[in-house]
Amino acid sequence: MMANEFLFETVNLSKHFGALAAVDDVNLQIRRNTLHAIIGPNGAGKTTLFNLLSGNLKPTSGKVFYNGNDITGQPIHRMIHIGIGRSFQITNVFPNLTVFENIRLASQAMEKGNFRFLTDASRLKKCEERAWAVAEKVGLKEKAFSPARMLPHGDQRKLELGMILAPDPSVLLLDEPTAGMAAEQVPELIKLIREVQADGNKTVVLVEHNMNVVMSISDTITVMNLGKKLAEGSPEQITSNKEVQTAYLGGLYEL
Ligand SMILES: Nc1ncnc2c1ncn2[C@@H]1O[C@H](COP(=O)(O)OP(=O)(O)O)[C@@H](O)[C@H]1O
Numbered sequence: 001m002m003a004n005e006f007l008f009e010t011v012n013l014s015k016h017f018g019a020l021a022a023v024d025d026v027n028l029q030i031r032r033n034t035l036h037a038i039i040g041p042n043g044a045g046k047t048t049l050f051n052l053l054s055g056n057l058k059p060t061s062g063k064v065f066y067n068g069n070d071i072t073g074q075p076i077h078r079m080i081h082i083g084i085g086r087s088f089q090i091t092n093v094f095p096n097l098t099v100f101e102n103i104r105l106a107s108q109a110m111e112k113g114n115f116r117f118l119t120d121a122s123r124l125k126k127c128e129e130r131a132w133a134v135a136e137k138v139g140l141k142e143k144a145f146s147p148a149r150m151l152p153h154g155d156q157r158k159l160e161l162g163m164i165l166a167p168d169p170s171v172l173l174l175d176e177p178t179a180g181m182a183a184e185q186v187p188e189l190i191k192l193i194r195e196v197q198a199d200g201n202k203t204v205v206l207v208e209h210n211m212n213v214v215m216s217i218s219d220t221i222t223v224m225n226l227g228k229k230l231a232e233g234s235p236e237q238i239t240s241n242k243e244v245q246t247a248y249l250g251g252l253y254e255l
């Protein structure tokens with residue numbers, strides 16, 4: 001196991017729902033400090049794979065390694081403490097709390113981890129400082145005291161990103177972060193995700209449907225189909241892969 005090269009590694013990972021192999025014998029390696037996209041048609045198993053990485057689901061068979069350690073089947077709260085942050089396809093924002101309060105609450109998820117040696121008062125202060133820094137990073141400092149429900153949809157997605165960033169995770173698992181966004185807002189969020197990844201030395205695993213976006217920002221792309229890994233490589237390699245073109249991209253997307 002090359003603990004330092006790969007942040008995540010799955011070995012023969014499978015998840016069955018009854019007779020259906022939603023994830024089928026997948027060997028995946030996510031290189032540290034890269035942006036790694038997972039693409040594939042609806043039902044390919046992308047979200048199930050995320051749930052296996054984040055601990056939301058236990059695999060039927062196979063293993064998940066994080067930093068070279070076997071984390072297969074660990075409970076979700078352990079995952080947050082070892083630095084795995086994820087977004088869900090459903091927005092987890094508290095609508096009646098302000099932007100700042102939402103981010104501060106999220107930052108408290110790491111309180112016992114990084115801040116365990118501090119007193120209660122200085123812990124709270126650290127969380128507040130961190131929340132301000134994150135609000136600024138995601139471009140919502142000016143709207144910090146707005147209730148989350150008042151934000152336009154694009155800003156809600158930024159807030160969601162802020163809430164994932166708040167506990168300072170080493171890896172962000174982002175499942176269709178641009179879903180439901182107006183097309184003209186997508187580039188800004190994607191640029192922000194790339195910045196967060198590059199400036200923060202973080203690893204991002206991204207499921208995204210917009211192929212232009214995926215091709216322009218990914219370091220590595222894994223293509224899934226029917227639970228299996230169909231192909232993997234750089235955007236150039238994926239674009240020119242005949243099997244991928246035939247099975248998936250050809251009919252659906254302009255490359
Ligand atoms: N909890 C579940 N119970 C039964 N089947 C599921 C469940 N979750 C996902 N599936 C099935 O597993 C397959 C993969 O789903 P999913 O991982 O959501 O794909 P994707 O995110 O690529 O669209 C689909 O056929 C889906 O219907």
Ligand SMILES: [Mg+2]
Nearest residue numbers: 046047048175
């Ligand atoms: Mg999905």
